[in-house]
Amino acid sequence: MSNKLRWGVVATGGIADVVTGDLRLLPDVEVLAVSSRAVPKAEAFAAKHGIPRAYGDYADLLADPDVDVVYVATPHVQHHAVTRAALEAGKHVLCEKPATLTLAELQDVVHLAHERGLFFMEAIWTRFNPLVVRMTELIAEGAIGEVRSVRADFGFTLEHDPEHRLWNKALGGGSLFDLGIYPVSFAHLVLGEPETVQAHGRLVGGVDAEIGMLLGYPDGVHALLGSSLVSPLKSGAVVYGTRGLVDVPEALYNPSRIVVNGVEHRHEQEGAGYVPQLREVVKRVRAGETESPSMRPAESLAILRTLTRAAERVGLTYDDVTVG
Missing domain, CATH: 3.40.50.720 (NAD(P)-binding Rossmann-like Domain)
Incomplete structure (x- = not known):
């Protein structure tokens, strides 16, 4: 090297x-x-x-x-x-x-x-955003008490065009795997992999135009998540605890500010926001390591299990379009 x-x-x-x-x-x-x-x-x-x-x-x-x-x-x-x-x-x-x-x-x-x-x-840059990292630290320190629920959405309106990659099943289109992966990853970051996954949505041309998910955890803890190609969902998140909450007002995937119990936290973004993730790859490869503790392959597998369970609930599958 x-x-x-x-x-x-x-x-x-x-x-x-x-x-x-x-x-x-x-x-x-x-x-x-x-x-x-x-x-x-x-x-x-x-x-x-x-x-x-x-x-x-x-x-x-x-x-x-x-x-x-x-x-x-x-x-x-x-x-x-x-x-x-x-x-x-x-x-x-x-x-x-x-x-x-x-x-x-x-x-x-x-x-x-x-x-x-x-x-x-897997390149889920949100995991390396400094504010998301700080949020997990504050939650672990008990800043909002015991976490009871998560709300997270990501969606926008995109005119239906069967040739566009997001509407084209042959290209792996749909809202869930492209947009919904962010709310699901966020819920996994805070709560881990769920025990149960419920979902309701609508397919257009074989891909999901919109989907809502309910992830269930022990003792009633839950996450309500959504993604859409037909509605401008508020692309943010809220983590509710027994003594407060964390609000991610916008850009769930790459927030520039979060509000913890009314106190705002901000950070200056490096480049377009991918620098922290890229720096992590360099650090781990230089050290001879094969994974990042912030986004292990085991975590990618857990997230994909949840996505797959939600997809199955609405009749969405990509088994027939996968290329070798």
Whole structure:
């Protein structure tokens, strides 16, 4: 490994563009390569971000011996295939959420990463947001007493277009796995994996346009969660305790402020907000570790179990669209 950790970016869409911008803010990182099925797109992306190597196929990027870590930013349905190939090529992996669409796929890549001794993490940046970290500390210290319930939502209106990735089942579309993963992950962070999962929603073209979830825990503790592509849900969260509450007023996925028992907490965001997550990957890979304690593969599996249970309640499945 060189003095700088060398990254390869697979795909050139909007999320890849923003995350790559944040990667370049880290002094001990070099974004060495990018791949896209369309070579001109890879070349344009490389020129924009000062990336020296552009490939037309992710297999070529994975064959580059100088790439240490791969960031997977393809459509959801391709995550498993690209992640598995990267691990087989001996690369550490940061994969956008959801890491895979099925439990079998996620179990496969988690096992492979463990077998190869490679770092693997699902990119749920919320877990590394300084205010979210502080929130968990305050809750653990008893600032709001015993947590009794969580409310969390994430939704917006998106005109129905069967070709758009969020409405296209063949691309892993729907609100639950793209947006609902944030409220579910938030509930898991505060309460852990639920005993029961209830859900009610509506399918359009085989994907969920909206879904509401009730997660049940012992002694009546619960979480009410929602995601939608047809309603502008308040994309925030509230954690209710026996002696107070934590309010995340907006941007549940990347809050810039939280209010704990009436006291506001703020932080200055680094870059577009992905820097803390990316710094964590660098730290763990440099240390020879294969996972982050803040977002372990076991946690990704637990979150996906909950998502899968909710999906089954509304008749949503991706088993028939998964690619190898």
